[in-house]
Amino acid sequence: MTRYCVDPVRHELIATWGTGEGDLATRIATVPTGTDLAALSRLAGALTQLSTAAWRTYTHPASAADSLEVNSEGWRREEERKAFDEVTAAVTTPNLPQGGSMIVEYSPVLENAHRVGRALIALDIPDLTEAIRAETTVELAAVESAELGDLTGRAQQAVLLSREGASPAQVSAADRLLQEDPFGPAALYSDIDPTAAAVAAAHWLYAAAEAVSEASGYAPTEVIREADNIEALPHATPTLVLELLDNGVSPYDAVTGLVRHAMRVADGVLPDPAAVREQLDEDEEMIIEYDDDSEEADDVLTGIRLTPLDPRRPAHDLLEDLLTGINGCWLLHQEYAEDEDRDDDEEESDDETAERHQHHSRAQFAALVRAIAADNRDRLV
Structure with a gap:
């Protein structure tokens, strides 16, 4: 979500949001000296709550719900997403107290938009009002871009969020990155939605498990536990994912199911x-x-x-475990693959020889995993 804050020295309203590589900020408006900073802070708080509600429609899409029937969870999510169309009107003409009472919207998105509008009326600064109208449009557009799989600009903050679903465009982008580096390049964390990245990583983990299974004789579902005997690994979650895939569950369903389960636990639901x-x-x-x-x-x-994942960051936790699992597959593969790269060159130190051998071993394993992943691409798509 985008967080809004006030610079009391420069009398500025500022928007900040996270990315995979640090936070960014932009100035939304400068207000006249003497403006009530407490009132401006209330506006900042209302904008932050509006952003939180808007981004929840991204992390909890209607498409991930079990049903879209009237009054179901999916229906409520769908209605909440439709509320985007009414935000500008709510900011412009918010509900106001009348006769000792005031209408309160059921929709968190709409109600927070009305709060923004009421905060603007209290400040009564026309230029600020225009700036906030433009800002809410930018923020909602960022959510819409993220839904379409475009994580550029302000939509990049989606890389920090766990989502119950995954954009096909983002899954494909993650798959391309893993083709370049099956061990997981840094861009997988900074440029890709973590749930989508985990979907692709699950596919590549299974390919890695099949590669080491052929070399070691262990079943694909057993290789991570065996790798844990070589180097301590978080083997439980990768093994669970391998078992799901081995039983015919798709990478998409396996990953989104685990992430959705953890997100519900985070919401206080069993x-x-x-x-x-x-x-x-x-x-x-x-x-x-x-x-x-x-x-x-x-x-x-x-x-x-209650969940094998960290409920505070389930998609990121799962992605990290899956990539660690791929590395574990390589560790086990090393134990069984023939060593064609070692020599007794006396001019090289033992460290240099070991480093060269490791690089060659990883390259060989990556090539093997690429071939298996390509042959079984239908499992991902």
Whole structure:
């Protein structure tokens, strides 16, 4: 979301937003000296809340809901997105108190637009009002651009957000980046929506798992656990994704399902009570083996998780784990692949030889993964 703030020295209203490589800022308006800064701060707060509500329509799209029937969650999301068309009118002519009462909109987007309008009336600065009308148009246009997969300009802040769905354009862009570097280039974090990047990464992880499976004899669903014996890895989530893909779930459904589940947990909802009950039953059976006062029993109880992802940043967490999983596949592949690059050149130090060998090994593995990913591209699209 875009955050709005006040520079009390320069009497400026400023908009700031994050990107994958730091924050950006722009001046929205300069107000006359003597302007009530408290009132200007209230305007900044209302604008921030409007931006938050608008970007929620991006992170929680109607297309990701189970149903679009009237009064369903999907229907409410759809109606909220339609409210964009009424924002300018709400800012221009907001609801005002009449007869001791005031209309309050059900839509967070619309209600916050009315709050912006009321804050502008309180300030009564025509130039500021015009600047804010233009600013709200820019902000909503950024959300619309992100929905279409265009993360340029202010829409770049979408790279910091977890989304329940993924734009096909963004998935394709992530896939192209992984073709260049199957281990995950930096641009995957700075230029791509993290959910879309994770969808593509899941496809490439499975290709990497198949590559090492052929060399090692382990099933694709077992390779990350085996790699964990070589180097400590967050193996649980990548293994879960591999199991889903191995059972025929598409990368899109596997990733968006996990992200959506974690986002609902972050919203204070328990998405799958039956699964939690099953986990509790399994843990209770394990606890029976321990004494009531044992630390092991406490560890089991406190280790119960509602989601395998970090609910504060689920898409980013998943993307990081999947890329780490690809690296883990390479580690295991090294153990079984024939070493064609080592020599006993006495002029090179051991470190130089090891570095050269590692570079060659990664390049060979990347080429192998590219071939498998290309042969199975239908799994991604």
